[in-house]
Amino acid sequence: FNTVNDWARPFRMPDFFFIAGLFLMRRIDRPWRSYLDTKVVHFAYFYVLWMSVWYIVRIPVYIDRMGLDNALLLYPMSFIEPLGSLWFIYMLAVFFVVAKLTRPLPVWLVWLAGAVLHSLQIHTGWRVIDEFSSRFVFFYSGFVFAPYAFSIASFFTRQKVATIVAGLVIWAVIEGWLVFGGHSLLPGVSLALGFAGTGAIITAGILLSKTRLGEPVRYLGEHSLVVFLSYFLFSVAARIIMLKTGLVSDPVVLITLATLAGITGPVIADLITRNTPLFFLYRRPYAFRLGGMRQAAPVRRQGKTTPAAGGN
Template sequence: MQTAQQKKQPPIGAETSSGTTAGASRVSWVDIAKGISICLVVMMHSVLGVEKAVGAEGWMHGIVAFCQPFRIPAFFLISGLFLARALKRDWADFLDRKLLHFAYFYVLWLTLQFIVKAPIFAADVGWGGVVMLYLTAFIEPFGTLWFIYLLPLFAIVVKLARGWNIPTIPVLAIAALLHLAPIHTGSVLIDEFASRFVFFVAGYAFAERVFAVAEWARSNGAVVLAALVGWGLINGGLVVYGLEGTPGIALVLGGLGALAVASVASLATTLPIGGFLRFFGKNSLVIYLAFFFPMGVARTILLKLGLFDIGTTSLLVTLTAILSPLVLKALIDWSGWGTFLFERPNWARLAPKAKPQPV
């Protein structure tokens, strides 16, 4: 006969109320939230790229503007949710997972981007200038890759603070002050660190509460939908009036928007679209690293064809930029060639990757 405790335990592989797959380390709604975030990031680059090329705005511009207050805050808050687990590791293991991991992909894809864009850069600054731009990118984040440049720095700062016995709340307070301060040096590293660090620390500091909100949202769909409508009206109204970047308002909108993404992701775990978004989230790094090239190709071809309006062209470019990296990843998995593009090889690790144990 089963004990009461045994009856409470879900079977291996069953999904719990919080969206966790029992016996696995992934959380469904977190993957979905990552999927939403990466799609919003790609959409922003795709839409603004098309609009810049034609010198006009399309119907997708309003969607990008609406998402601006919470797109990046949600990305970093979600990234901080599991930091507590990483902080328990020794420094060697921590640096391998949090620094070398992202450093490998940053250097690799920085190099690949320069190979593709070098002729364009050379036309403006000469080949000597191209070399200087490439070297500068090691101390000043380059292009779309600034996300994975800052993530390791955020994690290291939090681990150092913990090692120096600095409580989390003062760290969060300092991060909030940095966000509120008018720091605009022109350096992507300095400005984005000051602006975004607070959301990463908030994800770490309030992880339990964020998970609780997500679980509550899944069980209270009608109330959550009503709250999301209210939030959407407030967020959209502030964007329309150009107040979304105001100090204080930007911080609140970022935090509320991140919670909105978490709530939507939790609700989506019960919907068919949740499976697609979760797949995108599990492959968010793949999409993030490789979307730039198909985005540029699709934009060039579609604008030359001139078959669609600006908004529809932007949508097609977005879909191409999201799906193409996944197709590339599938081809790599099928052929076995090019695995280094999305999987860090053993020579780039402090310790070889452990082989999966037979079940």
């Protein structure tokens, strides 16, 4: 798993931010009030909520590792320095604000600045600064190159499965050669691998859409925020249960099952809580929307609940 993780590192987060930026064109010219509600307050709400959950669950560990005073200080600091694996939700809000603020500037200038920041490989020790420098170019590229990305995706949907598989195999081999050959962090190479990997992930999604896995993958894609929010909770819980009970001892099986729990657990929890007082775990209540915005709580239509977890 460490080998796979190293191999995927150049594109694992770039593809997430690129895809997040793909649909920005439809929203970036909205009035600031509407934009802030759906692209900043939305993610801020879920970050604060699940950061608080994570902090409460982990507080005994924090006290043991850093002492009571530092553990108590960690919570307010988490509003400045993102806590744990929720940092990407924090950064999404930052990226959306920066994209809106730089809207009057030439897109090539903003993109070039992002590419330079990425290539500099800045490491200050502050996650917001470091991750912004490393990831913003991919988010902004999703916004800038969206028409081309959709055209390429449309092209691949018309290709034969064998052609797509062959292309993915070639990409995987080149990716591995550059990563394990120690070239993946070179200026320009890191950027290229991020974009190549993003393209490969999109292509793999197209390939899966041609199989019976297409519908489950589509569902997970539509509810990706739900999965990302509480993946850590279900994954860690599953790992602890398996270790404490001795049900699983093989590390590969353990990690695989914990990963599956981290993916399926949030989806099931969302379905269970959707029409209960706990709906706020995955759906932003009206009270946490800027005034005048559309209701975000579950809305019943013909006996069904309308999902409202995603930003508009």
